[in-house]
Amino acid sequence: MTAEPTRGRRFDPERRDRIIDACLDVIAEHGVAGTSHRRVAAAADVPLGSMTYHFDGMDDLLREAFTRLSDQMATRFEARLAAAASREEAKDAVAQIIAHDVFGEQRDLILTHELYTLAARVPAFRDVTNAWMRRSRAALERHFDPLTSRILDAAIEGLTIHAALDVEPPDPAAVRSAVERICRQDPDQ
Amino acid sequence: MTAEPTRGRRFDPERRDRIIDACLDVIAEHGVAGTSHRRVAAAADVPLGSMTYHFDGMDDLLREAFTRLSDQMATRFEARLAAAASREEAKDAVAQIIAHDVFGEQRDLILTHELYTLAARVPAFRDVTNAWMRRSRAALERHFDPLTSRILDAAIEGLTIHAALDVEPPDPAAVRSAVERICRQDPDQ
């Protein structure tokens, strides 16, 4: 007799959220190409009819899913850089992000690629990546000048990608060296 | 009635090639997710039955298509760096590659992303990206030491991606500065 919020079937306000999370899981496993209403519904344990009830078709669902992904990623990134008390600590953080992301979060890496792929073709998804990029740079600018931040941001991207695709694990010294080089000012600037 | 060299019925060695090229076109337009035998057959102007006759299913076709893409891209990259006579010219070449790729070849960028996305999930495609990366680095190592080459390679990746996704066109000065910073040695190494 304790207060079961609802009795499960009707009225399930978390359902929409659960579907979005399940959608990201499905994308990570099967790619956007292999993501279907059926698979997402099964993963979220909701009836198939729920899919188009809650979302205006697959595009809408994908947009929401990737928006959530980029939010989560950007928030984590901001937190890590906000925790850095000095420029040196910020550089350490950046190096760790590159290394850790590759080792720890294969899933996020896959999802990020899927998002980029979509963004490369579909403008609606470019809005998502733009917002994300803006937040990343702003977080870096807590510690670095705008130009350095921009270069650093791009380098994180490239190093992460290459580390992920490479056969051998990333070399910490190389990563560290890359960060170091980029953060030194041009002599003539 | 005279012997036309190849009249298409018996032996059409170009057909297979044409299909592969058409496949890349279709991927560029519809993404891997939207690529089907039907669409590729239509784009290559070959009968649908040809598809499964020449290729062992979609995966096979995709692998061949992306192999061709990476070959073409790597060859172009090598040529550009081979044309550089000095370290300075090599740096110029790298800066131009980043800028030009973004402006000129939206198609290649899209295709590259699609490949990375596949490679992130499917090992078979990682072989393709690995071979490509190896050739890129080797080309860079004509002018730079291995560590610098590796960092440079990753930076090209990241800068190209960000420039492509960014709302505003890439800043040539920023690109140039990035290349410059990376190519300078660590003071303590």
Added chain:
Amino acid sequence: MTAEPTRGRRFDPERRDRIIDACLDVIAEHGVAGTSHRRVAAAADVPLGSMTYHFDGMDDLLREAFTRLSDQMATRFEARLAAAASREEAKDAVAQIIAHDVFGEQRDLILTHELYTLAARVPAFRDVTNAWMRRSRAALERHFDPLTSRILDAAIEGLTIHAALDVEPPDPAAVRSAVERICRQDPDQ
């Protein structure tokens, strides 16, 4: 707080009417085949749940809608014939009805066809068309004998349909001639 006559919450007698009118609009645009609760609810600007609250399913709604349509059409027909002071004026009225209906009221023509189509298969709708036909003939019998009225009624039907489906606009002289011929008695009757 004062007694607004009907403030819509408790009792909204117009709502039912509005739904019926909207239903006819939807039928005119999408046909019975394309008429759904959703579309009608949207057209009437009422919540979807209202539909099955006010009507016992689609059949019920369709029956009410077509009943209203036939009432309106029959009333208009009666008025026009009642306004005729003589047999000659009645013939003029009939000729004008045929011509005007075609030019002016494409919507009514479409709806009438939809009703006939339903009536041809479903007895419940035949009741609606029968009542309508009875009123039409009674209106004609104000001016013509029963046999002539019956023939005239059928001719109006046929001429209207053919004029509506024909590529070229109806020929007023042909319409007039048809009415004239039918209204003349058989020589041997």
Added chain:
Amino acid sequence: MTAEPTRGRRFDPERRDRIIDACLDVIAEHGVAGTSHRRVAAAADVPLGSMTYHFDGMDDLLREAFTRLSDQMATRFEARLAAAASREEAKDAVAQIIAHDVFGEQRDLILTHELYTLAARVPAFRDVTNAWMRRSRAALERHFDPLTSRILDAAIEGLTIHAALDVEPPDPAAVRSAVERICRQDPDQ
């Protein structure tokens, strides 16, 4: 070893025809509104996938089905009028067509209504009805002048419809009188 034309599954050139016939059956029973790929496939005893293989969607199928219907109807009409040796026999034929069509062929009447309903809204189907109407009039013009043919054609339509919708069976004398009146010339023309 006798010549089985085909062994049933693969290559079945009559299949397309069978589907069209089945489609008309389904329309007669359930109306255009109730006609679905599933039902037609079941009626024709073909797999569901055959439907969109042979036809570009439901609209295409409907258009073909109603084209066949109108062809058959027009051919029958032409034959009956061609068999009439004199103007008097032609009038008899018309009267019989009206009466017989109503009694004998409820199915054709229903289908004709469905076609008219579609034609009233969709131009593509108006092409079908126009071609049919042209053939009907041409057949009548073997025996009657153009104006009389046109009026007669419309009257056949109206009388058939009303007879079909009416509660009581059509009165042969009324039908005969209608034909007689229309076929007499205007006194002043």
Added chain:
DNA sequence: AATGAATGAGACTTCATTCAT
């Protein structure tokens, strides 16, 4: 060697209706 015909699986979506509120 090559392909048109064909199909079963599964894609997305719309729908009428039910139910708890």
Added chain:
DNA sequence: AATGAATGAAGTCTCATTCAT
């Protein structure tokens, strides 16, 4: 009295693949 939430059934259509030719 009235409705937003929800769902299972069924809709159309696309697809990769098989098979007879």
